[in-house]
Amino acid sequence: MTTTQIVLAARPKGTPTMDIFRFENVELPEINEGEVLLKGLYYSVDPYMRGRMNDVKSYAACFQIDAPIAGGVVARVTESKSENFKTGDVVLGMLPWRQQIIVSEKNIQKIDTTIAPASYYLGILGMPGLTAYFGLMHIAKPKAGETVVVSGAAGAVGVVVGQIAKIQGCRVIGIAGSDEKINLLKDEFGFDEAINYKTTPNIKNAIAALCPNGVDIYFDNVGGEISDAVIANINFHARIPLCGQISTYNTTETPMGPRIQTMLLTRSVLMQGFIVSNYQSLFPEGIQHLAQWVKEGKLKYTETIVHGFDQLPNALLGLFKGENTGKMIVEAE
Numbered sequence: 563m564t565t566t567q568i569v570l571a572a573r574p575k576g577t578p579t580m581d582i583f584r585f586e587n588v589e590l591p592e593i594n595e596g597e598v599l600l601k602g603l604y605y606s607v608d609p610y611m612r613g614r615m616n617d618v619k620s621y622a623a624c625f626q627i628d629a630p631i632a633g634g635v636v637a638r639v640t641e642s643k644s645e646n647f648k649t650g651d652v653v654l655g656m657l658p659w660r661q662q663i664i665v666s667e668k669n670i671q672k673i674d675t676t677i678a679p680a681s682y683y684l685g686i687l688g689m690p691g692l693t694a695y696f697g698l699m700h701i702a703k704p705k706a707g708e709t710v711v712v713s714g715a716a717g718a719v720g721v722v723v724g725q726i727a728k729i730q731g732c733r734v735i736g737i738a739g740s741d742e743k744i745n746l747l748k749d750e751f752g753f754d755e756a757i758n759y760k761t762t763p764n765i766k767n768a769i770a771a772l773c774p775n776g777v778d779i780y781f782d783n784v785g786g787e788i789s790d791a792v793i794a795n796i797n798f799h800a801r802i803p804l805c806g807q808i809s810t811y812n813t814t815e816t817p818m819g820p821r822i823q824t825m826l827l828t829r830s831v832l833m834q835g836f837i838v839s840n841y842q843s844l845f846p847e848g849i850q851h852l853a854q855w856v857k858e859g860k861l862k863y864t865e866t867i868v869h870g871f872d873q874l875p876n877a878l879l880g881l882f883k884g885e886n887t888g889k890m891i892v893e894a895e
Contacts, residue, residue: 563662565663566588567660567661568586568630568631568875569584569586569629570584570625570631573615573617573627574612575814576814578615578812580879582615585872591664598641598644598647598670599639599640599642599664600653600657600664600670601640601661601662602637602657602660602661602662602871603635603638604636604680604684604891604893605634605874605894606633607877607878607880608890609808609881610622610806611878630660632658632659633657634654634656635656635657635663636654636683637652638650638653639651640662646672647667647670652673653671654683654688655670677856681891682863684889685889685891690719691722692845693719695848696840697723697781698723698726701801703801704778705731706730706731707732707733708778709733709773709778710723710733710780711769711773711779711780711781711792712727712735713780713781714783715743716736716747717783717886718888719806720738721862722863723781724753725751725752725855725860725861726855726861727779729855732779734752734753734754735755736756737765737792738758739758739759740758746864746887750862765787765792766790769792776795777792778801779801779803780792780801782806784808784809785806785807785810786819787819790820790822793822793826794820796829799831800829800831801832801833801834803836804835804836863888865890865891866885866890866891867892868893869893870894871892
């Protein structure tokens with residue numbers, strides 16, 4: 563069987579462009595015992611993939627030149643030589659960008675599409691949802707009445723963070739990059755206020771005006787000048803889950819900014835970087851809470867779905883232009 567895959571053709575310098583991707587046709591072998599043949603249904607694109615394109619040591623292995631890019635994929639079993647999976651099962655795994663994929667049964671898990679749509683397992687019931695849950699509940703530990711600021715608030719993680727904070731009784735302010743996203747955060751996801759960083763001349767002052775009692779929790783998805791502005795308004799004993807720094811992912815030089823250590827020290831602030839796999843042993847807890855809140859209607863979600871396997875590179879690059887609201891997903895057909 564011949565299938566199409568997308569490989570990393572070259573390492574990007576600065577912002578990635580289409581010429582770092584290459585489409586190839588490859589011949590798949592026969593499947594062996596303990597393996598299944600999958601047809602990709604939904605493919606996740608995520609900001610962390612940019613870091614894996616660099617040849618540097620990090621928490622995840624870098625993508626190899628001339629090898630398929632890999633990420634979260636929801637797929638359907640079309641042939642099985644596994645006792646644990648049958649034809650028609652819908653599964654989730656960290657899989658290569660191929661239309662058809664042969665994989666060991668050890669590298670996939672069955673998902674329950676009666677709880678939520680299959681694509682949700684790449685979003686609110688997958689890595690982004692779990693990232694929001696553990697970053698907020700285990701690091702920030704919100705208390706009712708506290709003020710929470712979320713940057714990248716209209717992204718896959720941010721929309722979940724804000725809603726969980728509201729469930730915990732907090733006041734929530736989101737930061738995003740368009741009036742459409744600002745309205746969505748307030749009208750659809752229940753944020754108390756939101757700031758369009760692209761049209762706000764002084765973000766520090768805007769946060770001060772919306773947070774007259776200061777900021778108790780800052781969920782940092784973006785870094786850069788936005789984070790500088792939020793941290794300038796931080797309270798004593800505040801907590802900062804450090805989730806992402808998308809503003810710096812494509813920079814070729816280390817940007818300079820305020821030295822925040824004095825602020826953290828003198829206000830007894832906790833800032834903790836984390837990746838979701840730190841909490842792997844607790845994933846069942848997180849999924850249980852997220853699924854329950856979705857079922858109860860307390861947790862809403864939105865997806866930006868791009869159609870066509872061949873659109874995967876465009877979708878990934880679109881993340882860095884803010885083209886997504888909620889989780890960016892590519893549907894294979």
